[in-house]
Amino acid sequence: FQKYATEIRKQCGDRAFLRAYHFLHETDRVTDEVTALEHGEIRSFLNHIIESGRSSFMYLQNVYPPNDLTHQSLAVGLAISEEILSGKGAWRVHGGGFAGTIQAFVPKHLADSYRKGMDSLFGEGSCHQLRIRNAGGIEIDL
Known part of the structure; x- marks a missing residue:
């Protein structure tokens, strides 16, 4: 390359x-x-x-649009995610990026503080906690 x-x-x-x-x-x-x-x-x-x-x-x-350098909320969320999760979990921009979505792998003992941290930055209910089920991904034949 x-x-x-x-x-x-x-x-x-x-x-x-x-x-x-x-x-x-x-x-x-x-x-x-x-x-x-x-x-x-x-x-x-x-x-x-x-x-x-x-x-x-x-x-x-894909974290912030080049035409709006004043508002970089996704970058702020990534920075705070790193501060909370460094050495304990993982974080990254997720999806198309510009929509402002972070995917975070958060240990159970930090889940409440992580959620509260994100909600305090971006508003109540902005952080959604998902769980990975034991079966993982499965194929459904229709």
């Missing part, structure tokens, strides 16, 4: 180059996440989630 950087930047611009860089490496991260889960390496999985989120922020650039 690096060997084509100059040409890609010339043809497409820096933002397109950075976004392509993210997607190229994100594919490898997903494989690493799956491997970590298959081996029961939860800390490794969470580290890959954090790495993926940082790549989304830096290279995919």
Whole structure:
């Protein structure tokens, strides 16, 4: 990828180059996440989630729109998530990013304080606690 950087930047611009860089490496991260889960390496999985989120922020650039630098609520939420969860959980921008959604993996003992922290920043009920069921994802044949 690096060997084509100059040409890609010339043809497409820096933002397109950075976004392509993210997607190229994100594919490898997903494989690493799956491997970590298959081996029961939860800390490794969470580290890959954090790495993926940082790549989304830096290279995919989907945390705040470039035309509104005054309002960066998603970046604020990510910063506070890092402060609360560092070394204990994981956090990342989720979905398209600009909609302002964070995916956080929060240990049970921090769930209430995390939810209260997010609700105090963004309004009551803005943080939704989901649980992963024991069965995980299943296929439904219709």
